[in-house]
Amino acid sequence: MKEQPWQHQVHLTDPRALRAYAHPTRMRLVGLLRQEGPFTATRAAELTGESVASCSYHLRILAKYGLVEEADPGGAGREKPWRATAAYTDWPNYSPDPAVASAAEALNAAVAENQLHRMMRALETRHTLPEEWQRAERHSDAMLYLTPEELVALGERLDAMVAEYADRGYHPELRPEGARRVAYMHVAYVAPDGRDGDPRGEHA
Template sequence: MPKDSTENTEHRPAGGKGGTDRPSPRVLNERSLRGLAHPLRIQLLNALRRNGPATASQLGKRLGESSGATSYHLRQLAEFGFVEDAPEHGKGRERWWRAVEGGITYDGRLVNQRDPEIRGAADVLMHEVAAEHYRELTGWIADRAQWTEEWAEVGDMSDITLRLTAGRLAELTRKLHELVDSFESPALAGEEGAEEVRVHLHALPFRPVPPARD
């Protein structure tokens, strides 16, 4: 069965290996999935992964939340091993947090668990990832004029319909991840003019709605 995955910075199937020395992704189990499956916790982890270490107050301002709420959910993330203290950034009583290295992935079979709590946690995680993709996509459209013409022309929004078996879809997903991995290397990242690029891969089974009968 194909795996669903989320790193909120990058997305890979469980067990996937990139072309760099990045840590292997952490495979969520039932307990850690429940610990992560809260919209604010996912957003906090996202923010730390994308922007680096921060305090609860800084994250609260960035996300429009109280520092009390962000502090509580950061402690919960730490309990489940998603974030940790970043003492080298602290000054006085300030507590800084950073994301634990490595991606996050989970087995798609968690979605089909009989336990409604586990299925609900998986749904929360998937919906928040989809919401983040939407925010990034609409943000790109809104800010497109701020990029040079060269960059504005190379952003891609495509959709293609294929007819595949489940096995062929799994093969397509694997090859797409391998292709993306082949573009990732420290040498390429340091090229002059390089920018951070977000790649969203969506490959979903779909049944067209039949035409209504008269």
């Protein structure tokens, strides 16, 4: 059975932690540790294509802010194994502190760029998927008129449905035959005034 992180999520509020996590290599290392960990800096270099020294440095920065930790305190140097401290990372959607708000916005932008990059890579190879997977994938959007309270409630409902499948990430025995890793994103933001020329139309 795959080792499960100790916490459900780690909550970042320190602006320094938010900016540290916004680095693409660090985000990738945390994601890989959640999927493949624990592993050493040497293994991290094999998975990312970065140097061992670079991975070791980034892992130490992540440990400083509580995102990863040593899996074996007795390990030595670059061969000591690291593990993620939580299954998910969370940070404020809003903060009255300008430093926190600015760092959170920078992290949001980095995450969005990373997600878009991964989605484009998936689209490039989509034609190689079996027909049932191509039909099952979803690429859709909608323009809704909601109050802040309704948007929060909608997000909570979606979170609850996604949570029904979350344990499969750390318990392979729960995965039905034919299951594959699926990146599922749901994003909601207040649309800017005016029309952006969405090719799918307002009610796609």
